Amino acid sequence: MNTSVPADWYLLLSAALFTMGVIGFLSKRSLITVFMSIELMLNAVNLSFVTFAHEWHAVKGQIFVFFVMMVAAAEAAVGLAIIIAIFRVRGTLTVDQIDRMKL
Amino acid sequence: MNEPMLFLPLIALFPFTGFLLNGLFGSRLPKALVSTIALLFPLLSFAVVARAAWMVHGGMLLPMAEVGTPTWIAVGSFHVGFQFVLDQLSLVMLLVVTGVGFLIHLYSVGYMEHEQGYWRYFAYLNLFLFFMTVLVLAGNYLLMFVGWEGVGLASYLLIGFYIDRKSAGDAGKKAFVVNRVGDFGFLIGMFLLIANFGTLNFHQIGAQLTGHVAISGAAATLICLCLILGATGKSAQIPLYIWLPDAMEGPTPVSALIHAATMVTAGVYMIARTHALFDLSPTALMVVAVLGTATAFFAATVAMVQTDIKRVLAYSTISQLGYMFLGCGVGAYSAAVFHLMTHAFFKALLFLAAGSVIHGLSGEQDMRRMGGLRKAMPVTFWTMTAAVLAISGFFPFAGFFSKDAILAAAFQHGTLGKALWTVGLITALLTSFYMFRLWYLTFLGEPRSAVHDNGHDDAHAAHAHESPWIMLLPLIVLALLSVSGGWIGIERFAGFLEPVTGLAPVSDAGHTELFLSVLAVLVAALGWFLAHLFFGRDGEAAEQAAQSLAPIRRLLEGKYWIDEIYTALIVRPVQWVARFVLGWVGEWTLVRGSAWLLAGIVGLSGELLRRWQSGNLRSYAAWLAAGAAALLLFALAGTLLGLNGFADSIHWAVR
Numbered sequence: 001m002n003t004s005v006p007a008d009w010y011l012l013l014s015a016a017l018f019t020m021g022v023i024g025f026l027s028k029r030s031l032i033t034v035f036m037s038i039e040l041m042l043n044a045v046n047l048s049f050v051t052f053a054h055e056w057h058a059v060k061g062q063i064f065v066f067f068v069m070m071v072a073a074a075e076a077a078v079g080l081a082i083i084i085a086i087f088r089v090r091g092t093l094t095v096d097q098i099d100r101m102k103l
Numbered sequence: 104m105n106e107p108m109l110f111l112p113l114i115a116l117f118p119f120t121g122f123l124l125n126g127l128f129g130s131r132l133p134k135a136l137v138s139t140i141a142l143l144f145p146l147l148s149f150a151v152v153a154r155a156a157w158m159v160h161g162g163m164l165l166p167m168a169e170v171g172t173p174t175w176i177a178v179g180s181f182h183v184g185f186q187f188v189l190d191q192l193s194l195v196m197l198l199v200v201t202g203v204g205f206l207i208h209l210y211s212v213g214y215m216e217h218e219q220g221y222w223r224y225f226a227y228l229n230l231f232l233f234f235m236t237v238l239v240l241a242g243n244y245l246l247m248f249v250g251w252e253g254v255g256l257a258s259y260l261l262i263g264f265y266i267d268r269k270s271a272g273d274a275g276k277k278a279f280v281v282n283r284v285g286d287f288g289f290l291i292g293m294f295l296l297i298a299n300f301g302t303l304n305f306h307q308i309g310a311q312l313t314g315h316v317a318i319s320g321a322a323a324t325l326i327c328l329c330l331i332l333g334a335t336g337k338s339a340q341i342p343l344y345i346w347l348p349d350a351m352e353g354p355t356p357v358s359a360l361i362h363a364a365t366m367v368t369a370g371v372y373m374i375a376r377t378h379a380l381f382d383l384s385p386t387a388l389m390v391v392a393v394l395g396t397a398t399a400f401f402a403a404t405v406a407m408v409q410t411d412i413k414r415v416l417a418y419s420t421i422s423q424l425g426y427m428f429l430g431c432g433v434g435a436y437s438a439a440v441f442h443l444m445t446h447a448f449f450k451a452l453l454f455l456a457a458g459s460v461i462h463g464l465s466g467e468q469d470m471r472r473m474g475g476l477r478k479a480m481p482v483t484f485w486t487m488t489a490a491v492l493a494i495s496g497f498f499p500f501a502g503f504f505s506k507d508a509i510l511a512a513a514f515q516h517g518t519l520g521k522a523l524w525t526v527g528l529i530t531a532l533l534t535s536f537y538m539f540r541l542w543y544l545t546f547l548g549e550p551r552s553a554v555h556d557n558g559h560d561d562a563h564a565a566h567a568h569e570s571p572w573i574m575l576l577p578l579i580v581l582a583l584l585s586v587s588g589g590w591i592g593i594e595r596f597a598g599f600l601e602p603v604t605g606l607a608p609v610s611d612a613g614h615t616e617l618f619l620s621v622l623a624v625l626v627a628a629l630g631w632f633l634a635h636l637f638f639g640r641d642g643e644a645a646e647q648a649a650q651s652l653a654p655i656r657r658l659l660e661g662k663y664w665i666d667e668i669y670t671a672l673i674v675r676p677v678q679w680v681a682r683f684v685l686g687w688v689g690e691w692t693l694v695r696g697s698a699w700l701l702a703g704i705v706g707l708s709g710e711l712l713r714r715w716q717s718g719n720l721r722s723y724a725a726w727l728a729a730g731a732a733a734l735l736l737f738a739l740a741g742t743l744l745g746l747n748g749f750a751d752s753i754h755w756a757v758r
Contacts, residue, residue: 025724034724099718 010051017044031083031093035076042072109155109167111187111240114197117148118232125229129222138212141225145208145232149201156194165602166190166306176245183303186242192603195440196239196372199447203364204232206577210455211356213574214462224264224354231257235365239372244293244303247373251289251337254366255282261361262353274349281346285336292329299326305376312379323380327387330377331394338370338424340398345666347421351413355458358413363420363454364447371427371443375436375604382434382605389519392432396523396530399425401663403533407540408659411468412457415541419494420450422530426509429527433520435512436604437597442505445588449493449502452581456487459574460545463567470544474551479567482575484546486582491542493585495535495627498620504589506531507620514619528626535630543638 017040024037046065053061087093121144129137159165167189176183189197208228215224234257238250255278263275293303299318300308312318334340339347350362361367374381374391381388399422406418423446430439461468463480477484493500496507510531513524550567569575597604637648649656661667715726 022728026721026728031720034720095720098720 007051007055011048014044014048014051017041017047029094029096031086031095031098034095035079035083038079039072039076042068109158109189110151111155111167111189114148114151114201115187115233115236115240117144117151118229118236120144121229122226122233125222126226129226132222134216134221137222137225141229142205142208142212144229145201145205148232148236149205152194152197152201155189156198159191159194165194181297181301183243183245185246186304187240188242188305189240190603191600192372192375192440193239195444195600197236199444200232200235200239200365203447203451203581204235204360206580207356207360207364207451207455210359210458210574210577211354213571214356214458215354218354220264220266224261227257227260227264228357228360231261231361231366235369238369242305244296244305247376248286248289248293251333251369251373252286254361254369255279255286255337258282258350258361258366261357262350264353264357268352271352274346274352278346278350281343282336285333285343288329288332288336292326292333295322295326295329308377309379312383318383320384323383324386327381327384328390330373330380331387331391334370334373334428335394336370337373338367338428339421340370340394340424340428341401344398344402344421345669348414348417348662351411351417355413355454355461358417359451359454359458362417363450367420367424368427368443368447371424371431371439374428374431375440378431378434378436378604381431388432388434390432391428392513392516392519392523395425395428395430395432396526397425398422399429399530400526400533401425403530403537404659405662406537407533408656409537410471412460412470412473412541412545413454413468415470415537416450416453416457419453419534419537422534423450423494426506426527426530429513429523430509433509433513433516433523435509437600438505438508438512438593440600440604441589441593441596442502442509445493445501445505445585448581448588449490449500449585452486452490452578452585453494455574455578455581456483456490459483459570459578460487460567462570462574470541472551473545474548475546476550476567477546480546480569482569482578486575486578487542487546489582489585491538493588495538495630496531496623497627498624499586499590501585501588501590503620503624504593507623508593510623511616511619514615528623531623532626532630535627536634539631539634540638543634547639 021037021039021041021044024040025034028034028037046068049061049065049068053059053065083093086098090098092098121140124140125132125137129140132140174182174184208225211224211228215221218224231254234250234253236250238247238254241247241250259275259279262278263272265271296303296308299322300311302308332343336343347362347367351358353362381391402418402421402425406415406422409415409418423442427439427442427446430436430442459480460473460476460483463476463483464473467473489500493502496503510524510527513520513527516523658664
């Protein structure tokens, strides 16, 4: 069965996606972009989960992915609501200007 | 099993119930109910005691032990229980404590009627009775010590009863602290008893002493000296008597109950209770006798020049307690207890009558501003007269019999005894003198308050009024007891107490005794005569005599400056140590230093960590990423370096 793509490639793709997510998470100024970077990281992890599940014939990893997707959906709903609320109050979504998160 | 029940624990528990009821709810109850509670429970207690006395009279065998809870403390072979024991000695004490105690409660209802904190007063008074009965009934030293400390507490609370007066609070503290010194001796004595006998039970120690003398004379002396220190604290003897005169800051019925009739006799009771040990140590007995005689004489001299009516009585109490110590010291324990009993009657009466005078004069305590009260307060006058005659030792009043018994026992106690007897006789003269001085100044002559009136407009000896019947009734009962309390005679009394206190010293032929008695009465009469000379008509003779003896008078009025000497020698150094050594080393360096150090560390780390919390979202994100990276590195390093345990745990966590 040499026709299938090797697992390493998937993992490399996953690592690349995750790294892009991290870089975006750290460097982007728009809150929306930061948020999208987080989603990107989550999906990168999902990809590696699926890969390992396929490789080791363990269905656990697949199930875990569903959990992550579910949590991601909930997080997206809540996160977007927060972002809208912040925008209403502050009138901006630039991360550096949202610096009130301290006591 | 048809043993008669004595319900001994009830004797103590009744007043305690009264204390709980009044102490917890008294502030919300009407006055009448508070008085009812306060009177009912001591009366019930007295009824139980009286019933026990009746059963003993009917031939019941003593001692009776009733154990409340078998074991209190059990360490190895050492056991202490809640033993309540009734024997002849504790029966006499209980009759005095609950009987006189109830009378004084009754009197207090009248005396304290207009005072703030009426319920508080009676709660404390019942608490005192509880602890005093525990002290008397206790079957071992430790339980006795519980009562001992408890009466000290009640005494402290009642001395400082007038909480708005600083002097009252100071006097309470003084009493408490001075008693601590004595209690220290008592405690050390108890430890030595445990070391030597392995038990604190009176009965077991007595059995060991009679069985085979397993204790050396030196050890017995040491234990006794420690116990004597305890007794001098509680019974206000040299060197620890100084708290008692100040204790007069409390309400007068308290002075009567605690600082005259009952609590201060606890030391005498303790020595009589443990006489088996004292009998082994002639040295300790001699110390007791000499201390007692010295105190008796010393306090009597001070009493002669006091002007506050209660302070005269306070010094008189110290002096009479000295007689009791003298009795114990010459081995005449039954005579000492006899004097304890009669003294409880007449001294309680003296205090209550003085209280009646103070009450009638709206709080005036200075005898120089009294005078001529005989007409205004006839009942008080006549009862007081009975008490004065009793304490002076006139035949056939109670004090004559008991004081005579002590002096006779001292006279027959060797050479030292003769010397002590002489001092005791001189003290009897002084006693008679200062008591009649009080009598003359208070009741006879003309009312003097107008003469020296300097601001106290409310106190007028001329407008004094007799006290209400509820105060006079106890006076009359106590007056009857002061007259007749000694008629039982020392022989029968000693015979009754013999199972506890052992045989009284054998008396000589009747001639010596008769001679001594006559001499004692003559001396008392001489004291009266002198007082009459000085204070009978006016104060002029007394003034002239005082002028000629000015240095002695100053010495006496300064009370030998004992308080000042103690302040200089003990209080100041202790305060200095407390302030400078403990204050600087302990307080500033250790306590505050460590507090500052800890607070500084926390504050500094907080200051540093605070900067971390910048509020910048991206810095948080960076730290998050850095943390994740560090964790990854950690796991990777662990795997690469072969730290399997750690790597496994990471794997496990991930899986």
